[in-house]
Amino acid sequence: MESKITVRNKIEVSNLDLYYGKFQALISVNMSIQQNMITALIGPSGCGKSTLLRCLNRMNDLIHGVKITGEVLLDGTDIYHSTMEVTGLRTRVGMVFQRPNPFPLTIYDNVVYGLRVAGIRNKKESDEIAEKSLKGAWLWDQVKDKLDHSALELPLDQQQRLCIARLLAVKPEVILMDEPCSALDPIATMKIEELMLDLKKDYTITIVTHNMQQASRVSDYTGYMLLGEMIEFSDTKIIFTRPSKKLTEDYISGKYG
Ligand SMILES: Nc1ncnc2c1ncn2[C@@H]1O[C@H](COP(=O)(O)OP(=O)(O)OP(=O)(O)O)[C@@H](O)[C@H]1O
Numbered sequence: 001m002e003s004k005i006t007v008r009n010k011i012e013v014s015n016l017d018l019y020y021g022k023f024q025a026l027i028s029v030n031m032s033i034q035q036n037m038i039t040a041l042i043g044p045s046g047c048g049k050s051t052l053l054r055c056l057n058r059m060n061d062l063i064h065g066v067k068i069t070g071e072v073l074l075d076g077t078d079i080y081h082s083t084m085e086v087t088g089l090r091t092r093v094g095m096v097f098q099r100p101n102p103f104p105l106t107i108y109d110n111v112v113y114g115l116r117v118a119g120i121r122n123k124k125e126s127d128e129i130a131e132k133s134l135k136g137a138w139l140w141d142q143v144k145d146k147l148d149h150s151a152l153e154l155p156l157d158q159q160q161r162l163c164i165a166r167l168l169a170v171k172p173e174v175i176l177m178d179e180p181c182s183a184l185d186p187i188a189t190m191k192i193e194e195l196m197l198d199l200k201k202d203y204t205i206t207i208v209t210h211n212m213q214q215a216s217r218v219s220d221y222t223g224y225m226l227l228g229e230m231i232e233f234s235d236t237k238i239i240f241t242r243p244s245k246k247l248t249e250d251y252i253s254g255k256y257g
């Protein structure tokens with residue numbers, strides 16, 4: 001039997017404009033995020049990468065004076081529609097930040113945090129989910145004997161993987177990562193990159209990175225942004241070998257940024 005790989009748009013961004021007060025930070029951005037793929041957003045500082053990423057789970061709603069027009073569809077549903085339930089959305093589309101931000105709680109309580117919020121208190125169920133999530137984030141072996149220790153005692157890279165485990169526990173569909181390795185050393189960075197490649201079997205990942213080698217190593221698709229515009233969005237291989245825009249070529253060849 002012939003096997004067919006189906007490519008599916010998990011998220012579709014159309015004509016997205018975002019204003020911080022009078023300043024327009026995103027200008028008519030279009031992009032498609034495909035399911036079970038890693039999409040990287042690159043571009044010089046201030047071009048709007050984090051702003052665009054935050055639009056995908058409505059994190060910008062928390063910033064005063066933000067105005068957004070255009071469309072962001074998740075599985076075909078407009079996440080900016082008035083009927084969208086934002087807490088549920090942020091569970092489906094979770095975020096990992098630049099600096100690991102575990103809560104000042106035990107390792108275990110960090111992982112099950114989202115379950116508690118969702119009202120799940122059953123010990124057996126929580127234990128199972130905690131173990132599965134920590135395994136999924138490649139952290140189980142390191143922490144299984146000290147789940148009652150403070151998360152803040154962990155080295156930074158393990159804190160970052162704990163934050164990933166905390167997301168996995170609530171079963172997200174999409175994981176957004178905003179420069180998740182920028183606080184980490186090269187070895188810890190490689191580990192997160194390998195983890196991302198493992199996670200994409202089950203999740204759709206979008207990563208913002210300053211590190212072009214990282215984008216070319218881990219991502220399937222890359223968007224190059226400049227001054228709020230999506231200059232070019234394409235297959236990662238194409239972006240890094242034969243981009244169609246001169247601006248992209250200048251950036252990836254290190255002429256500026
Ligand atoms: N809360 C805010 N209020 C006003 N302007 C903002 C806010 N956040 C970001 N901006 C502006 O929007 C533009 C895009 O910022 P953003 O943080 O999205 O860029 P970035 O590509 O993630 O940059 P970096 O690589 O430095 O993280 C910048 O000009 C920035 O100054």
Ligand SMILES: [Mg+2]
Pocket residue numbers: 049050051208
């Ligand atoms: Mg940023």
